[in-house]
Amino acid sequence: MKNPFQDFGSLSVERKELPLERIVRAREEVMERMVHGYLKLVEEEVKDLVWLVEHSRVVKAYSAAVKSIRELQYDADDIEEFCSELDSSNKIPYMISGPAGIYLSALVNHAQEDRIVLPLKDYQRTFHFVGYRLPDGKTLILQGDVGDFVGAGLSGGRLVVEGSVGNWCGAGMMKGEIQVMENSGQNTGEWMRGGEIHVEGRIRSLGKTLFGGRIFQRGKLVVPQETDSEI
Amino acid sequence: METLEQKQRMLKEVWAEVRRKHLYPELPQPSWEEQEDRVAIDIKDKRISVSAPFVEELSQFMDPACVASGLLDHAVSHYLHCPWDLSTHLKLYREAKHVLKDKQMAQKATGYFMDVVADTLCMSQKESNLPELYRHIKRGIMDEAVHALYQTIWGLDLGVKGYEEVARKLSRLPYLDRGRWMESIRKFSKIVQSLLEVEERFGGLDRPNPMGEHGLQQYSPEEIEQGLKEFARDAATPAEFNEIVEDLQDELLEAMEPNHKGMGLGPGRSLDADILYYMKLAENYALPVRRRPMEKSGALYPHHHVPWEVGRPFQDIDPWTSFGKIMPGITQTWERREGEVLGREEGTPDCIVLIDSSGSMTNPRQSLSYAVLGAACACDAYLRNDAQVAVYNFSDAKAGGCQILPFTRHRMSIYKTICHYFGGGTKLLLEDLESLQRSSLPDIFLITDMQITNLEALIQYFNEKKNRVTAVHIGDNEHVRTFRRSMALRKNVGIFSVEKKEDIPKIVLGRIREYFHSPSRP
Numbered sequence: 001m002k003n004p005f006q007d008f009g010s011l012s013v014e015r016k017e018l019p020l021e022r023i024v025r026a027r028e029e030v031m032e033r034m035v036h037g038y039l040k041l042v043e044e045e046v047k048d049l050v051w052l053v054e055h056s057r058v059v060k061a062y063s064a065a066v067k068s069i070r071e072l073q074y075d076a077d078d079i080e081e082f083c084s085e086l087d088s089s090n091k092i093p094y095m096i097s098g099p100a101g102i103y104l105s106a107l108v109n110h111a112q113e114d115r116i117v118l119p120l121k122d123y124q125r126t127f128h129f130v131g132y133r134l135p136d137g138k139t140l141i142l143q144g145d146v147g148d149f150v151g152a153g154l155s156g157g158r159l160v161v162e163g164s165v166g167n168w169c170g171a172g173m174m175k176g177e178i179q180v181m182e183n184s185g186q187n188t189g190e191w192m193r194g195g196e197i198h199v200e201g202r203i204r205s206l207g208k209t210l211f212g213g214r215i216f217q218r219g220k221l222v223v224p225q226e227t228d229s230e231i
Numbered sequence: 232m233e234t235l236e237q238k239q240r241m242l243k244e245v246w247a248e249v250r251r252k253h254l255y256p257e258l259p260q261p262s263w264e265e266q267e268d269r270v271a272i273d274i275k276d277k278r279i280s281v282s283a284p285f286v287e288e289l290s291q292f293m294d295p296a297c298v299a300s301g302l303l304d305h306a307v308s309h310y311l312h313c314p315w316d317l318s319t320h321l322k323l324y325r326e327a328k329h330v331l332k333d334k335q336m337a338q339k340a341t342g343y344f345m346d347v348v349a350d351t352l353c354m355s356q357k358e359s360n361l362p363e364l365y366r367h368i369k370r371g372i373m374d375e376a377v378h379a380l381y382q383t384i385w386g387l388d389l390g391v392k393g394y395e396e397v398a399r400k401l402s403r404l405p406y407l408d409r410g411r412w413m414e415s416i417r418k419f420s421k422i423v424q425s426l427l428e429v430e431e432r433f434g435g436l437d438r439p440n441p442m443g444e445h446g447l448q449q450y451s452p453e454e455i456e457q458g459l460k461e462f463a464r465d466a467a468t469p470a471e472f473n474e475i476v477e478d479l480q481d482e483l484l485e486a487m488e489p490n491h492k493g494m495g496l497g498p499g500r501s502l503d504a505d506i507l508y509y510m511k512l513a514e515n516y517a518l519p520v521r522r523r524p525m526e527k528s529g530a531l532y533p534h535h536h537v538p539w540e541v542g543r544p545f546q547d548i549d550p551w552t553s554f555g556k557i558m559p560g561i562t563q564t565w566e567r568r569e570g571e572v573l574g575r576e577e578g579t580p581d582c583i584v585l586i587d588s589s590g591s592m593t594n595p596r597q598s599l600s601y602a603v604l605g606a607a608c609a610c611d612a613y614l615r616n617d618a619q620v621a622v623y624n625f626s627d628a629k630a631g632g633c634q635i636l637p638f639t640r641h642r643m644s645i646y647k648t649i650c651h652y653f654g655g656g657t658k659l660l661l662e663d664l665e666s667l668q669r670s671s672l673p674d675i676f677l678i679t680d681m682q683i684t685n686l687e688a689l690i691q692y693f694n695e696k697k698n699r700v701t702a703v704h705i706g707d708n709e710h711v712r713t714f715r716r717s718m719a720l721r722k723n724v725g726i727f728s729v730e731k732k733e734d735i736p737k738i739v740l741g742r743i744r745e746y747f748h749s750p751s752r753p
């Protein structure tokens with residue numbers, strides 16, 4: 001009797017592993033660790049799912065974020081994907097804007113690349129604290145509108161926002177440059193000590209306490225010469 | 232230059248090998264296509280056509296048999312893996328359209344995504360000539376980017392320079408994971424959006440993909456019916472279904488050309504996506520109906536053999552199986568049973584569907600209308616059982632707000648009448664309803680929120696009639712309670728409530744089944 005499967009005998013059943021599978025596996029591993037790090041940060045910092053913006057808490061959260069990503073090997077694409085996960089994934093049960101932005105800033109600040117572009121315009125959620133402590137030599141370009149405290153504590157980097165920013169933009173920044181292509185909210189540049197903020201659109205209000213730095217609106221210097229809070 | 236006969240022989244040999252390699256997919260023998268301006272392959276109703284000019288053009292770089300083999304690998308992998316069926320194809324397109332907001336770009340992105348999935352699956356499982364083929368194929372901007380992606384994810388050199396960033400971003404997507412295709416195509420579309428925009432500026436979107444387009448003509452009419460049914464079930468709203476079906480209307484009609492009456496569409500060559508949505512959604516809740524109950528005929532007929540015993544009558548002995556002997560244990564006798572025949576009961580009665588489309592009801596074109604879906608399910612059940620359906624769609628009938636469709640089996644007309652939305656007040660004219668009555672007592676299916684101005688008159692009408700009435704009310708209110716109270720004693724009136732989508736098929740089908748399966752009419 002003829003074996004009905006004889007014709008298949010010469011066919012190879014071994015499955016080749018394509019580089020794709022290695023790439024996807026590595027990417028998923030990194031993403032898993034990023035998500036884990038973020039969730040741990042939220043767990044530690046936001047016990048009641050409420051996060052108050054206090055200087056000490058921000059510093060503590062940033063330190064915890066930096067610690068959790070210390071041994072992580074990632075690139076700008078991973079950061080972009082993490083933003084996407086924060087926006088829509090069901091892997092992340094809660095997205096709390098403050099810690100999320102601080103974690104994102106820690107990732108950006110410790111990435112290998114000097115220039116990072118994050119396309120945020122299609123996201124449903126608003127990211128706060130993006131660009132926090134952006135160091136010297138780094139350029140972060142945010143495509144779309146962002147939330148509050150963008151570029152807070154900027155430490156020499158260049159932050160470009162291709163959209164509008166919320167309140168407290170550049171709060172407490174040390175040095176570096178923030179360029180906002182559209183409008184900025186209230187208390188722009190509050191407590192800033194150095195660096196420059198350029199806003200191409202409307203500034204809702206300037207910070208009441210500024211220790212240094214310069215703010216330009218549509219190329220015209222408004223601080224330090226002019227300190228009127230409504231423009 | 233090979234003769235046609237040689238080319239046919241070569242294709243036959245290559246096809247035999249490709250079939251064996253792909254474990255004998257159920258596809259017909261491919262054929263040669265001789266037209267000059269054709270792309271590499273074309274698939275219509277599962278038949279693959281290989282472009283002879285394309286193969287000849289590439290034969291200066293590689294063996295024609297290898298070209299044909301690579302092309303067939305590509306086509307077979309599409310059939311076996313991606314998109315697999317029309318429903319998946321439409322869902323992929325929907326996701327791409329959601330990101331790109333443009334029909335042509337979404338079609339292109341969907342096509343390229345399906346190519347990447349099919350080719351990569353083929354490469355991961357089989358030895359294929361696809362890389363050699365892609366090395367020599369003419370490329371547009373998108374082709375360059377996709378081939379750069381292939382270089383990265385297959386680990387081969389296809390001779391593409393540049394597009395590293397796009398390829399790097401695209402290479403992160405899990406193409407081999409079918410469960411994540413929807414998420415992947417969204418990301419894929421977002422990444423290639425800028426390239427598609429460049430292609431659009433330079434007219435590249437009008438040029439066909441060199442490996443062939445992924446039109447809907449590759450599906451058979453039956454697959455299209457099934458695909459639309461699944462897609463309707465998956466769509467969150469009628470608007471979502473409509474958007475996609477209207478985008479692809481021409482292609483769907485083209486694919487259905489050989490037998491487009493199957494959709495219930497008449498002449499006129501257009502698809503009303505709103506109507507199609509309810510038509511296909513209702514088919515998901517199709518009810519199997521036992522058409523004619525069997526009755527005992529009273530006549531006995533020989534059913535099976537049993538051994539004869541002393542004392543049993545001789546006349547039932549079967550001499551042919553008894554070896555010519557009368558002996559207990561050896562002699563066989565016939566056991567007789569009463570026969571069953573089709574009774575006098577007619578198959579399935581016709582049905583008058585009364586549907587309320589007043590202002591208090593949901594507009595079926597804006598969001599999912601439970602009333603229309605319920606009525607559609609009922610119509611579908613009757614039509615499937617060879618019955619006819621008449622429709623009385625009413626709002627303020629006295630002011631002209633009504634549509635009457637006499638008994639028919641023309642699906643499109645029925646669904647069109649059901650889906651019509653008037654808005655405004657609610658009053659039906661009983662003389663209209665009476666005009667639809669027949670001596671054979673059709674069933675009546677009423678679906679409304681019961682906020683009918685002349686509800687008392689309707690109750691009175693139902694009290695006088697012997698038709699079997701299935702009344703479905705949407706929501707609960709004082710009028711519903713009045714109707715329920717008034718009909719409580721009527722055995723021929725069944726009343727159901729619909730609060731959510733899941734109630735509709737359950738109630739309608741359950742009721743109809745109970746009725747159809749009853750041995751005799753009340």
